[in-house]
Amino acid sequence: MMKAWRIHSFDGTYGMKMDEISVPHINDDQVLVKVSAVSLNYRDKAIMDGTYGIKFEKGLIPVSDTCGIIEKVGKNVKKFKVGDRVVNHFLSHWMEGEAKSNEEQFSYGGPLNGGLAKYIILDENSCLIPPKHYTDEECSTLPIAACTAWYSLMNVGGIESKLKSNQTVLIQGTGGVSLFALQISHSIGAKTILLTSNEEKKERLLKMGATHVINYKTHNEWEKEVMKLTNDQGVNHVLDVVGGDYINRSIRCSHTHGHIYMIGFLKESNAKINLFDALFKRINLHGIGVSPKDSFQEMINQLSTNFIFKPVIDTIYDFDDSIKAFQHLSRGSFGKIVIKLN
Ligand SMILES: NC(=O)c1ccc[n+]([C@@H]2O[C@H](COP(=O)([O-])OP(=O)(O)OC[C@H]3O[C@@H](n4cnc5c(N)ncnc54)[C@H](OP(=O)(O)O)[C@@H]3O)[C@@H](O)[C@H]2O)c1
Structure with missing residues (x-):
């Protein structure tokens, strides 16, 4: 069993509760990741408030940006092994080139379950190894906000x-x-x-x-x-x-x-x-709708060599205080709000 925050009402009342649910099963092409940190984006709050424009099923595990350690790999997984630290690529099917019209159907944090739980399932193809010199909390800030800025200025x-x-x-x-x-x-x-x-x-x-x-x-x-x-x-x-x-x-x-x-x-x-x-x-x-995975990979390569800067984190919250983290997001922040898991 695992603890997971799940959204039970999408009505602007921070309608998520911490539930005890079964650890999800991976298929042959997926990995099971023990989440160490997640970061919040405006999107996560809009989904919970029901103002995102797309409606999602009750019971969704929120939050699109995740960093964690692989605990299990599927039979076909070749590029990663147990113990690897990974971040998720938000649009799990958009690898390179032009986006298809349905990329948003395969995004983490809605409609695919997100990272606000002890474990998340990721497709092998949507995992990346983040910069080694970043903490887990810093790595968790990259998938949406950093990729959006990078893709805009460097690739689009x-x-x-x-x-x-x-x-x-x-x-x-x-x-x-x-x-x-x-x-x-x-x-x-x-x-x-x-x-x-x-x-x-x-x-x-x-x-x-x-x-x-x-x-x-x-x-x-x-x-x-x-x-x-x-x-x-x-x-x-x-x-x-x-x-x-x-x-x-x-x-x-x-x-x-x-x-x-x-x-x-x-x-x-x-x-x-x-x-x-x-x-x-x-x-x-x-x-701009975030980025393809090859842009994320290019950014990670550059962050590991030429681009020496650290993500700006406003506050790090404990998992139990996730609602406070969302309330902080609503008030506004300077840089990213992160939730860490033990
Ligand atoms: N298309 C994409 O791929 C993509 C990806 C990520 C985010 N987004 C969107 O981009 C927006 C920003 O995201 P974020 O995560 O960076 O947001 P955020 O952390 O919520 O920051 C919003 C900031 O915008 C500033 N702001 C608000 N109203 C403003 C105004 N009238 N004039 C100038 N600045 C204003 C505020 O800065 P001050 O407090 O300094 O005034 C505020 O701190 C959101 O709408 C989000 O949904 C889109």
């Missing part, structure tokens, strides 16, 4: 759109995706402009290497400030996690041929795009 449009050291990136907010984007950009020597609502966070961002930070509450027209800071040239890349009217504002402060990565819609999922601005600036709009 091919070599043409890959971030270069002489370019500038606009990064909205200070959540998981945004801080990874700052670290990746800073590591290669690119300039960064961050948006935050909080003066204390501003100081922390500058210490992390942000070139400029704009308070979007006190500078309501932040896009004008971005233009001033770039001598009216605009930025080459924008990580847009806010959505709604931010898309037009991101276009307005982009360089010609700039790249805008549409990642989230914290504000609003509908947007009316000003085509005049988008066309004349020759803007590239990229819809």
